[in-house]
Amino acid sequence: MQPINFSNIQSLILYAYKDLHHAAYLMLHIEHPDLFKQWLDDNIGNITTSNTRAKSVALNIAFTAPGLHKLNLSQHTYQQFSREFKEGIATNKRSQLLGDEGNNAPEGWNWGGPSTPDIDVLLLCYADSGAALEAQMSHITSELEAYTTQIQQLNTQALFDRKEHFGFKDGLAQPNIAGVHSKAEESNSLAPGELLLGQESGYGTTTPFPHGENNFSDFGKDGSYLVFRQLEQDVKRFWQYLDQQNTEEDNKIYLAAKMVGRWPNGAPLSLFPTKEPDHLNPAIANNFDYSDDPQGNHCPMASHIRRTNPRATDLGLSDKKDNIASVNHHRIMRRGRPYGKPLHKYLSPTAMMKADDTEPRGLHFLCFNADLARQFEFIQQTWVNNEKFNGLYNDLDPLLGSRPKERGPSGDDFTIPQKPMRHKLKSIPQFVTTKGGAYFFMPSISALKQLINSNE
Ligand code: HEM
Structure with a gap:
């Protein structure tokens, strides 16, 4: 190299x-x-x-x-x-494949x-x-x-606490670039040409x-x-929707965490499936790969982080290494930052549900990659905006999905596999709207x- x-x-x-x-x-x-x-x-x-x-x-x-x-x-x-x-x-x-239709x-x-x-x-x-x-x-x-x-x-x-507007810690998982970032576990290490041309x-x-x-x-x-x-977030709608599921406070956060794949403090559901730990040790924040959770009982298949980076999830290839290698052809380096005043200073869900404020807020989503079609567009089209992602039936990305969809199935379910019976959230509204976009070099x-x- x-x-x-x-x-x-x-x-x-x-x-x-x-x-x-x-x-x-x-x-x-x-x-x-x-x-x-x-x-x-x-x-x-x-x-x-x-x-x-x-x-x-x-x-x-x-x-x-x-x-x-x-x-x-x-x-x-x-x-x-x-x-x-x-x-x-x-x-x-491109608008069709990225889901930039209707409101977007x-x-x-x-x-x-x-x-x-x-x-x-x-x-x-x-x-x-x-x-x-x-x-x-x-x-x-x-x-x-x-x-x-x-x-x-x-x-x-x-x-507060490097969170995004829904109240979840962001910027935790990134690929390591060989020859650049030192702490490269092999499965999370990308060749430099996945990010840099030439x-x-x-x-x-x-x-x-x-x-x-x-x-x-x-x-x-x-x-x-x-x-x-520029992705505008309807924070109040997000927490109100969860509130309307008639669950206790803890359960609302639990459902939201299932949607993200991490607890508000960033702890991954894969390692902490039932309860948010008091502190997240950064050393273990990415120490999981879903291979011990094939059904998504801990981290649902439909969750935001599992579908934007399925890690070792069985995507139909013969072994774990092949699945990881195949997923790693579709990684991105995220550099986004939130914009707009938070709905609550400490992003407390209860406070955000009740807050009355319509100021625009969201995420200026930025990411780098060496191949727009194979990396960013693939994630958005094949994983985020696909209601049939890896065996699902009507589940778009619960955070990003544009609903109602312009064509095909509504995509507004969210399936939470659990024993003895899976739980399904229905009629999820749109929480994130595209307000601007461009490709740069x-x-x-x-x-x-x-x-x-x-x-x-
Ligand atoms: C308003 C829009 C968005 C919000 C609120 C959001 C929120 C989050 C949060 C809370 C995490 C977990 C923290 C972390 O692992 O760093 C995450 C991870 C991630 N998001 Fe998003 N995100 C948004 C848009 C997007 C978009 C448009 C994409 C790509 C098409 C994307 C791709 C990813 C990826 C690749 C990860 C890391 C997954 C992993 O490696 O485990 N996100 N996002």
Whole structure:
């Protein structure tokens, strides 16, 4: 395996900036490409790379396909980008497979849809304090004002105990990248080419990357595709629905945990099937693979975490190792952050059920992968948005499913296998709505330099 060139790779691809609690995203339309390139040239030293640890601020940059085109990337190189990236997230076909229909349809999006302005560039800004973030943002926006139009500034909001808005600890399970992250248990270890173009993939081949004529330039190498989706969460509806199941307080949390696959504090149901432990030892948070729970009696097959990463679940292959290897071709590196005020400061379910507040809140879902179709889109289409996932019949992802579905079965059941009789939740409403989306490419530092100098 070739060594990783950390100083060439933008840091967000490999690291989550967990200590930088404040973040905001700027989406821009480039009006004057040459002046924008000049800005990039002046600021390339401020882009955070993965050879150093970001201390108080971090900055990363990514482009849509129209953005790369506008900056004169040669047609030859541009054409080698994947079809999904070049077409973008909001085509009719893609909307159908991602479940972006009805309430989720791009026609209703705040950004990235057919009736909103074209996005060329995404700047991702991180800081260790609100003041530092504000200073960074106002510096960047005042510099770029003359040659770009700002389409969106999307702010984020760190919540109590690193939770997401429904009240569950997030960001616990991520793949380890061989040669990058040290604590690689074999089953959770991915070849670097599953995340970075031009590196060795899980198939033992080099992940294809767009390059220049005569193979002189390696434009796409060490870059990664970035999925960005604004997912609005109806927190009150989530907890009210569980309340209406007429169960005791503890049972509501139990049902919600069954939907997620983890307790609010992150403890996996696989290891703690009946009760949330007082403390979760981080060392064991991912120490499970479902192989001792083939029926889903502990962690339901339909739960969010089991269907977005089935680990060693028997998916019809001959042995455990094959199942894991097959699942590992569909992993993603998540980098999302919540936005909007929490419905309750400590995300208490009882308080959130009663709270009266209609302010928008949700998750800015971001993830990296080397192959949009095989990784992000596969998860969304074949696992999340599929009511027949691994032997189920009418169960979409209980958190993410879009209900009622535009076509086919309603998908609004949630099956909880348990002895002596399974329990079924029925008529689950929609809790998460897509409000925006785009596919970006986050290039390496050497590719940024090539863009700065491209003048076809
Ligand atoms: C508002 C939307 C979402 C919410 C509230 C949400 C919430 C969560 C929570 C609470 C966890 C468990 C914590 C952890 O393991 O890190 C989790 C894990 C995960 N989610 Fe989501 N999620 C959302 C959207 C998505 C989407 C759109 C995808 C991909 C299509 C996704 C993929 C995953 C994956 C891959 C894991 C880790 C599973 C594992 O390896 O065990 N999530 N999510």
